[in-house]
Amino acid sequence: MAGVSGGDAGGVGGCVGHGASGGDGASGGDGASSGAGASSGTCTGGAAGAAGSGGSGGAPQCDDAYKRCQHEFKYPAGSETSVELRGSFAADGWTAGVPLAKSGSEWKASVDVPYGVDVQYKFVIDGTKWVTDPTNPTKAPDGQGGENSVLTGVKCTTFTCAPPVMGTFDWRDAVLYFVFVDRFLDGDATNNGGAIPGVDAPAAYHGGDWAGVRKKLQDGYFTDLGVNVLWLTAPMDNPNQAGWGTDGHQYSAYHGYWPQNLDKAEEHFGALADLKALVSEAHAKKIRVILDYAMNHVHSSSPVFTQHPEWFWSLDFGGKKCVCGEGCGWEGPDAKRCWFRDYLPDFDFTKPAARKFSIDNAIQWVKDTGIDGFRLDAVKHIEDAWVTELRARVKSEIETVSGEHFYMVGETFTGDRATIKYYVDPNAMLDGQFDFPLRAKAVSALLTRSAPMTDLDGFLASNEGYYGPGIMSTFIGNHDVPRSIHFAADTPVWGNEWADGKDKAWSNLPNLPSGQSAFERLANAYTLIFTLRGVPLLYYGDEIGMAGGGDPDNRRPMQWTNLSSGQSQLYAHVKKLTAIRAAHPALRRGTRSALSATTDTLAYKMQHNADAVYVLINRGDGAQQVGGVPNGAFDDLLSGAQVSGPSVSVPARSSRILVAK
Ligand SMILES: [Ca+2]
Ligand SMILES: [Ca+2]
Ligand SMILES: [Ca+2]
Incomplete structure (x- = not known):
């Protein structure tokens, strides 16, 4: 939630306040949302998330259980026409094999295997005949009267980190879509319901609801787009009253970040049964659902605040009103106790009873709805024990029943990677967080063109492995920043990638760019995040480059018809990207290696086991030769063109995703 402008309460937006355009986020009314709190100083410069903060660049760090070593499997070549590896090297390794490639007198494949753990395997010859490894004498019973070959625990000093996998879904395969329920x-x-006095239309309820989301599920909108996880705004009942944002406007609780009756569904969105029906509909279509959960605070009208004021930090703090960004700081020692707005009492989770109440409520929502994960708001504004206790209870009460890993992604709106990483620990805290530093680098290199692509190239190298086994969510836009398309205009509406857009939130609102070029630049940014590891996030409407300034203008009603040609072209590009990503594990689980970078171009290779994909991006306004590609012939999965390495022409403002012919 970021709080940015209006009303969200919190907002806050990360860096915004500093260096960038002002306003910390709080301006809005969400109150909650943002949470972020601007991390001072960290966002403004190019260095901000760059290699600097926190650590050592690209070398991944993780516990042994998450480490993966590359091991080359070989089979002596004979008259067979194919050899495939099957085994316990991966969760799905017995059903999804890895093909070996013939090289001289051997078949070979380099495969990621777990660190220090014995791997049982067989080869499948010509698609039908299962055999053990003739070059490996170590064997074990296969439980069916035969034997498997055994690769004895491989250890390595150069490794990658893989997240835990449980059940039928690997969250590295997720493509996330944020449905802002009221605006969808x-x-x-x-x-x-009726109008709330004092609230102007942009900050009022617009009528969107769970029935509407369900209808789009039934229509196949998300399936067609290639989305397999929905993130829905917070479901709890909010009050029907206005609240002042920091921008001098009154807001309604359309964003869901002012929890009042925590165990009731928000009536503007429907009944609990409607939410359950939505989740069931999604699951029937193999689409997961995660709910936004705002745990930092409640609305002052909430019964829990009335009945248990001792579970909340007092607003009065040494004679000052401890509102974040006013009497108290968004950062520093007061960040966990400050109120986002003076009508949003802040839970004191140092009190075990308060923690239990809140976590009981979060768990109950999971049990009542059957959701698959949480998006957790403003995590750096709550006490760590809330997160660790929620994770423990999710493991013991949810995962043991569902048999599926419950994904938790947090929001910490900052450019400081060390702060973000602090919460990333799939075993004890969060699976991942939104990658705000990556977003900033992508916007400045690909959309505003204020930094060279070499800068992005360096950042990617330092970002790889930075979060260990975490599954970060990569994104270009969300509900707390201006709509992405405006950064991509020929003359960017905002030149600073951290701009919060509050200068164009209520007036001087930006229009949809004409022509194709802005849409082509945004398409390039999507090529980037859909060809890197992480969970790519699409903010509703960004798949068609919808217009909108700062909060609340970045939350206009979803545009369902009358797309411009630029919008249609962008939508088609996103559809291709989701399909290419689904077909290529290298893009979801692979290791990246840089191929080349110039001011206007970037090229890299993604590889996972036998799958190799080459990504070439040209942000320039003319065609460019992009080097570093191997010799040979390639198919471009985006355009259908056939090209040859080592230097490939990439048209203006476009990208190519290549696989060897
Ligand atoms: Ca409605
Ligand atoms: Ca309500
Ligand atoms: Ca707090």
């Missing part, structure tokens, strides 16, 4: 689709006009 009105599927049931009977729940729209």
Whole structure:
């Protein structure tokens, strides 16, 4: 939630306040959302998330259980036409094999295997005949009267980190779509309620609801787009009253970040049964659902605040009003106790009873709805024990029943990677967080063109492995920053990638760019995040480059019709990217290696086991030769063109995703 502008309460937006355009986020009314709190100073410069903060560049760090070593499997070549490896090297390794490639007198494949753990395996010859490894004498019973070959625990000093996998879904395969429920689709006009006095239209409820989301599921919108996880705004009941944002405007609770009755569903979105029906509909289509959960605070009208004021930090703090960014700082020692707005009491989770109440509520939402994960708001504004206790209870009460890993992704709105990384620990805290530093680098290199692509190249090298076994969520836009398309305009509406857009939130609102070029630049940014590891996030409407300034203008009603040609072209590009990503494990689970970078171009290779994919991006306004590609012939999965390395022409403002012919 970022709080940025309005009303979200919190907002805060990360870096925004510093260096960038002002306003910390709090401006808005969400209050909650943002949470972030600007991390001072860290976001403004190019260095901000760069290699600097926190650590050692690209070398990954993780516990042995998450380490993976590369091991080359070989099979002596004979008259067979194919050899495939099957085994316990991966969770799905017995069903999804790795093909070996013939090289002289041997078949070979380099495969990631778990660190220090024995791997049982067989080769499948010509697609039908299962045999042990003739070059490896170590064997074990296969439980079916035969034997498997055994690779004895491989250890290595150069390793990658892989997240834990449980159940039927590997979260590295997720493509996330953020449905801002109130602004998506009105599927049931009977729940729209009346106007709230004092609130202007951009900050009022717009009628969107869970029935509307369900209808789009039924219509196949998400399936067509290639999305397999939905993130829905917070479901808890919020009050029907106005609250002042820091921008001098009154807001409603359309964003869901002012929890009042924590165990009730927000009536503007529907009944609990509607949310359950939505989740069931999604699951039937192999789409997971995660809910936004705002745990930092409640609304002052909430019964829990009335009944248990001792579970909340007092607003009065040494004679000052401890509102974040006002009497108290968004950062520093007061960051966990400050109130996002003076009507949003802040839980004191140093109190075990308060923690238990809140975590009980979060767990109950999971049990009541069958959701698959949480997006957790403003994590750096709450006490760590809340996160660690939630993870422990998710393991014991949810995962033991579902048999599926419950994904938790946090929001810490900052350019400081060390702060973000602090919470990333799939075993004890969060699976991942939103990669704000990567977003900043992508925007400055690909959209505003204020930094050279070599800068992005260096950042990517330092970012790889930085979060260990974490599954970060990569993104270009969200509900706390101006719509991405405006950074991509021929003359960017905002030149600073951390701009919060509050100068164009209520007036002087930006229009949809004409022509194709802005959409082509945004398409390039999507090529980047859909060809890197992580969970790529699409903020609703960004798949068609919707217009919008700062909060709340970045939350306009979803545009369902009358797309411009630029919008249609962008949508088609995103669809291709999700399909290419689904077809190539290298893009979801692979290791990246840099191929070349210039001011306007970037090229890298993604490889996972036998799957190798080459990504070439040209942000320039003319065609460029992109080097570093191997010799040979390639198919471009985006355009269908056939090209040859080592130097490939890439048209203006476009990208190529190549596989060897
Ligand atoms: Ca409605
Ligand atoms: Ca309500
Ligand atoms: Ca707090």
